[in-house]
Amino acid sequence: MKNNTSKWMRIIHRYLGFFLAGIMAVYALSGVILIFRDTDFLKREIQYEKTVAPQLKKEELGKALSIRRLKVEKQEGDIMYFRNGTYNASTGEAKYSSKKLPFFIDKMTHMHKATSKSPLYFLNIFFGVSLLFFVVSTFFMFAPKTKIFKKGLYYTAGGIVLTIVVLFYE
Numbered sequence: 001m002k003n004n005t006s007k008w009m010r011i012i013h014r015y016l017g018f019f020l021a022g023i024m025a026v027y028a029l030s031g032v033i034l035i036f037r038d039t040d041f042l043k044r045e046i047q048y049e050k051t052v053a054p055q056l057k058k059e060e061l062g063k064a065l066s067i068r069r070l071k072v073e074k075q076e077g078d079i080m081y082f083r084n085g086t087y088n089a090s091t092g093e094a095k096y097s098s099k100k101l102p103f104f105i106d107k108m109t110h111m112h113k114a115t116s117k118s119p120l121y122f123l124n125i126f127f128g129v130s131l132l133f134f135v136v137s138t139f140f141m142f143a144p145k146t147k148i149f150k151k152g153l154y155y156t157a158g159g160i161v162l163t164i165v166v167l168f169y170e
Contacts, residue, residue: 009140014132020130027127030108033101037109043099048085061087065094098122 033042052064061080062070065087072080078090085096100106114120142149 003112006140009137013137013141014063016133020127023123028107030105030111034107040099042105043108045097045099045121047097048095050092050094051092052087054094055089056087060092067098073159098157138162149167 010154036042036059039149048065050065052061054117056064058072058080061072061082062068067082070082072082074081076090080087080089082096085094087094091151112116114124138152142152
């Protein structure tokens, strides 16, 4: 029975691994790019000129411009100054810039941010469950009494310890 289970685990592990190779490549690339999200790496500046309602209050301006956590830094007459832009309260004219990733890279990074309302969440669940299967099926690749299996357990423990150390190091 054990031999048959090991055989099927190996077969599923192999073909699921080939299938997931593409998904893992995209996740890996977008994950590395996300590490630099607090920098301007790969981002390009986009200039905006919008006319919104005049005489908006400071609290309303961010919502009107779709800028989260907009903070007015100073106001001189009718001109409000905020990070990377201005708003003329008498005319409603706003000029500002923002930096964004190119379209395709931006879409790739959204995979990591998917919520239960996003269609990507099915892909994320499938990917997570598949990775968990990889973890379990790895232990069916070699007989438990072999030297390589025992060495594998040390490597597994090392991976767990490293992750915990890095998690709590911050």
